[in-house]
Amino acid sequence: MAQFFPETLIQEIMDKNDIVDVVSSYVSMKRSGTTLKGLCPFHKEKTPxxxxxxxxxxxxxxxxxxxxxxxxxxMQAENLDFTETVKYLAERANVDLSRFEGDGGAETTHLRSIIYKINSESAKFFYNCLFGEPGQAAREYLIGRELSKGIINKFGIGYAPEGNLLLAHLRQQGFDDNSIIQSGVVVKNDEGNVYDRFRNRVIFPIIDRRKNIIGFGGRVLGDGIPKYLNSPETAAFNKSYNLFGLNFAKSTKDDYLILVEGYTDVISLHQNKITSAVATLGTALTPEQARLIKRIKGEVVIAYDSDEAGQKATKRAIELLAGEDVVVRVLTMGDCKDPDDYIKKHGKGAFENQLINAKVQIEYKISKIQEKYNLSNIDEKVKYINELAAEFAKIKSPVEREVYISKISDETGVSADSILSEVKRSLAVTERKTKMEAFKATASVGVIKNINPKKANVIRAQKQLLNLISIDKNIYKMTINNLSDDDFEEGTIRDLFNELKIIYESGALPEVKLIVAQASNAAEIAEILHDNQNITDKQLAAKELIGLIAKEARLKQMFKAVKDDEIPSGQKLLELDRYLRKEVGNDK
Ligand SMILES: [Zn+2]
Known part of the structure; x- marks a missing residue:
């Protein structure tokens, strides 16, 4: 849900969430002056x-x-949209957002925040019970599942004892009965008696993407019914819109999520350092969850159990996910019951291989592509074959590829050889692209920028000048006395100059983080404004930069004039050029 937040709120949230504090919990950084440096959490690298x-x-x-x-x-690290991020940071810094909610919204928000507190207190209670005297059988169960203490802590696994101990505990903590009932950790029966919902169960807290405990799943110890019991839907818990494990899986570097059947599957994969696994919350996959998956990663590997129920669920999930245009791959478990069993039998490496090689639902893709074209029209048929060829080029096994080529050949009457040569062409294109990407990844930023050194120089100068303008009003004045906005490169750079101009002309001073926060191309603006250039004499530096930019701008004007036949080319131009170089700068 998109929501409008006023600028003052955005400002307040940024003021109360210091970027160094926030980033430090993701990246370990070394400080030098006002700059901190570390390994990037968004791409793989060895030097910071x-x-x-x-x-x-x-x-x-x-x-x-x-x-x-x-x-x-x-937004990047937690994979949240803008609204979700504002809420996340508001909660982190105790900023009250209820004044921005619509009618009745404030009340729900208030109830929700109480439920979070009750859930959090309950989770602590369950955790303490697990490691206390009543938790012995539960501990034995978890040891039997080979779960380590570290994993138990990571997921906050606990134990709900017999009796009404949680209710007593929450009352003692000062929560009123009505709120406790609304949270779903207790049940009120027809006679009006209130009692603990979870008894003699191993408890798995369900945590949303903003790290709130929204509910619990409880697995019975022994043979009780039902085997799994979940919190009911509450103001804080909507089963259709959440997935177990998503709080971890959303920010892995994998391009996909692994969809497994239950909480314990997610947890045992984590135990094996496979952290992209998620599970539904005691229900079959819902369309909302399929959309959520699409938003988070766009690709999913289904690793449901190998029994009949699991296979049926797989089929249903494929249909739902494919309907949302999620790339679906299915992991074949062979002789194993579930992912945990697979890893125990064949090892982690074999499982990871399976993850990489799991089959894309190519048939589904073919039918999707087919829908776009009218195959009785020759032109469209050609486009159809070309698009399919690009898909077939992605299939790694040549045998599998051949199967699909001959299938399409039969359907369309186009010879298998023609399709194959189209696939080969597509393969060559993909290969070139991969090589190009590999080159880009290894080439340093400098190398790429230096492809056109002259242009790169002037652009770098413009960026440096903008940086100085943003921190010094005198430099701004110096700039407008010597340069016009036309002298700045069209696009981001000129737009930023104009924005700074508007701010200064209105009598205000630029607040760089607010400029970045409101930009659609935040990364580009941040690149320009973030650097604390180690310049001792900023005025002098600005003067030099202005000189360089002015000179380049005048040269550009001259070349344009020559091109437009306004002044004769040849000797005169060369003289002008020499004159300009001598007068304005010492750049070669
Ligand atoms: Zn990076």
Whole structure:
């Protein structure tokens, strides 16, 4: 749900969430002056190119060009949209958002925040019970499942004892009965008696993407019914819109999520350091969850149990996910019952191989592509074959590829050889792209920028000047006395200059983090503004930069004039050029 937040609120949230504090819980950084440096959480690297400026409250990565404010950082790191991020940071800093909610919204928000508190207190209670005297059988059960203490802590697993101990505990903590009932951890029966919902069960807290405990899943110890019991839907818990494990899985570097059947499957995969696993919350996959998956990663590997029920669920999930245009792959478990069993029998490496090689639902893709074209029209048929060829080129096994080629050949009457040569062409294109990407990844930023050194120089000068303008009003004045906005490169750079101009002309001073926060291209702006250039004499530096930019601008004008036949080319131009170089700068 998109929501409008006023600028003052955005400002308040950024002021109360110091970027260094926030980023430090994701990246370990070394400080030098006002700049901190560490390994980028958004791309794989061995030497640090991720920087945070504590005075500008911005971050920027020279390796992957990711950058922005604390808001952009959380959007990326936690995979949240803007509204979710504002809420997340507001909660983190205890900023009350209820004044921005619509009618009745404030009340729900208030109830929700109480439920979070009750859930959090309940989770602590369950955890303490697990490691106390009543939790012995539960501990034995978890040891039997080979779960380590570290994993138990990571997921906050607990134990709900017999009796009404939780209710007593929550009352003692000062929560009123009505709120406790609304949270779903207790049940009120027809006679009006209130008692604990979970008894003699191992408890799995369900945590949303903003790290709130929204509910619980409880597995019975022994043979009781039902085997699994979940919190009911509450103001804080909507089963259709959440997935177990998503709080971890959303921010892994994998391109996909692994969809497994239950909580214990997610947890045992984590035990094996496979952290992209999620599970539904005691129900079959819902369309809302399919959309959620699409938003988070866009690709899913289904690893349901190998029994009949699991296979049926797989089929249903494929249909739902494919309907949302999620790329679906299915993991074949062979002789094993579930992912845990698979890893125990064949090892973690074999499972990871399966993850990489799991089959894409190619038939589904073919039918999707087919829908777009009218195959009785020759032109469209050709487009159809070309698009299919690009898909077939992605299939790794040549045998599998051949199967699909001959299938399409039969259906369309186009010879298998023609399709194959189209596939080969597509393969060559993909290969070139991969090589190009590999080149880009290894080439340093400098190398790429230096392809056109002259242009790169002037652009760098413009960026440096903008940086200085943003922190010094006198430099701004110096700039407008010597340059016009036309002298700045069209696009981001000129727009930023104009924005700074508007701010200064209105009598205000620029607040760089607010400029970045409101930009649609936050990373680009952050790149320009974040750097604390180690310049001792900023005025002098600005003067030089203005000189360089003015000279280039005048040269450009001259070349344009010559091109437009306004002044004769040849000797005169060369003289002018020499004159300009001597007069305005010493740049070669
Ligand atoms: Zn990076």
């Amino acid at each position: 190119s991720f920087t945070v400026s504590s005075d500008k409250q911005l971050y920027y990565c020279f390796g992957c060009s990711n950058g922005g404010t604390v808001i952009n950082f959380i």
